[in-house]
Amino acid sequence: MDNRRNFIKKTALLGAAGSTLLLNGCNRESKPPSKSVNINKNRKVKIKLATSWPAHFPIMGTGIDRFAQRVETISGGTIKIKVHPKNALVPAFGVFDAASVGAIDAYHSAAYFYKGKNEAFNLFTGFPFGMTSTEMNAWLDFGGGMELWRTLYDQHNLIPFKGGNTDVQMGGWFKKEITSLDDLQGLKMRIPGLGGEVFSKLGVQPIQLPPGEIFVALERNMLDATEWLGPSLDIKMGFHKVAKNYYTGWHEPGSMLSLVFNKKKFNKLSDEQKMMIEMASNELNSTMNTEFQYINATALEEIESLGVTVRSFPQEVMEKARQAMATVAKEKSLQSHDFQKVWESAQKFLHTSRKWSDIGLKSYMQVR
Numbered sequence: 001m002d003n004r005r006n007f008i009k010k011t012a013l014l015g016a017a018g019s020t021l022l023l024n025g026c027n028r029e030s031k032p033p034s035k036s037v038n039i040n041k042n043r044k045v046k047i048k049l050a051t052s053w054p055a056h057f058p059i060m061g062t063g064i065d066r067f068a069q070r071v072e073t074i075s076g077g078t079i080k081i082k083v084h085p086k087n088a089l090v091p092a093f094g095v096f097d098a099a100s101v102g103a104i105d106a107y108h109s110a111a112y113f114y115k116g117k118n119e120a121f122n123l124f125t126g127f128p129f130g131m132t133s134t135e136m137n138a139w140l141d142f143g144g145g146m147e148l149w150r151t152l153y154d155q156h157n158l159i160p161f162k163g164g165n166t167d168v169q170m171g172g173w174f175k176k177e178i179t180s181l182d183d184l185q186g187l188k189m190r191i192p193g194l195g196g197e198v199f200s201k202l203g204v205q206p207i208q209l210p211p212g213e214i215f216v217a218l219e220r221n222m223l224d225a226t227e228w229l230g231p232s233l234d235i236k237m238g239f240h241k242v243a244k245n246y247y248t249g250w251h252e253p254g255s256m257l258s259l260v261f262n263k264k265k266f267n268k269l270s271d272e273q274k275m276m277i278e279m280a281s282n283e284l285n286s287t288m289n290t291e292f293q294y295i296n297a298t299a300l301e302e303i304e305s306l307g308v309t310v311r312s313f314p315q316e317v318m319e320k321a322r323q324a325m326a327t328v329a330k331e332k333s334l335q336s337h338d339f340q341k342v343w344e345s346a347q348k349f350l351h352t353s354r355k356w357s358d359i360g361l362k363s364y365m366q367v368r
C-alpha cells in the first residue's frame, strides 16, 4: 500500500512530462515498478481502417477519426490507424469482405448491413421493439452477446468490438402523413435491417441505400420516405426540406455500430496494444452515445421551427409491426440456427431487463 501511495505521489509530482518518462521506462530518477507498462516493447503497427461513411461524417466519421487519434496517443505512437472513408479503398458495404480477406485491416460500419452473410448479424446492431442502448451494452458486455458476436465473426476471420451506439432512432421522414395501415401500401422507403423486413410485411417496399444517396432519392421521388438516425443528423441530411412528417421510433431503439478487425492483423498486436484497442472502443462507444443524446436534444428544438410535424405511428400500425417482428424472428429462426441462437440469447436478456427498465427508468421518466 505504501509503495503504491509513493508511486502515485511521485507520478503526480512529475506531472505530464514525468508520466511520459515513466511510461517509456527511461526515468532514471525513479525506477518504474517491475510490472509497469512498457510501451516500447510493442511493435510499431500500421492499420488500414475503412468505413461505410463519407470522410469525417458527423458523429460516426468524426468518432472513428477521434478513436484513431487517441489509440495513436495512448499507444505512444506504436499503433497508427489510417481512416479511409467509403469508396477510398472499398465501397461503403464492401468493408466486411475486404477485412475478412485481409485487403484492409479493420473497418467501422454496422453489422446489419451484412445480413446477407448471416441473418444473425442483424441482431448485433439491434432489432425492432428490442433493446435500448443501455440494454444493448449490458447484453453484449455481461449477457453473452459479445461472445456470440465474436464466435460468429471468427468464421470470417474477424474480431468485432462495440463501435458506438446511436441511441434511440427516429422512425423516419414521410412525405405524406400515415393515418392507417393502408397508407403504407406500396410506399418506397429507405429502411435497412429487420425494420425493413417488418415494414415489408406491412406493405412497404424497403430499399437499402448508403448515406450519401438517400437525400437525392427522396428529392427525386424514388423514395416516399426514409429513416436515418435522429434529429441532429437528419437535419444535416436535409430530409426536412422534402418530407414534413417526422415519426417517432420503433425499429432501431439502440443501434450498435461495429468496429471490426481482421483476426490475423489483430492477433499480431501485443496484449497491451489489444487492450488499448478494446478500451478505446469502449470510449468510442460511450462517447458516441452521449454525443447523440446531446446533439439530438439540441436539434429537436430546431426541428420545431422548420415546419416539421413530429408524429407517432397510429396504434394499429405499431401493433401490426410488433406482430410482424415476431413472425420475422420465427421465420429466421427456422431458416438459420445462428439467428435462433442469438435471438434466444437476446430475448432471454431482454425479458429480464425489460422488468427493471420499466420499474426503474420508465417509472422515473413518467414522474419527471
Ligand code: CA
Residues within 6 Å of the ligand: 169, 227, 228, 229, 252
Ligand atoms: Ca437508421
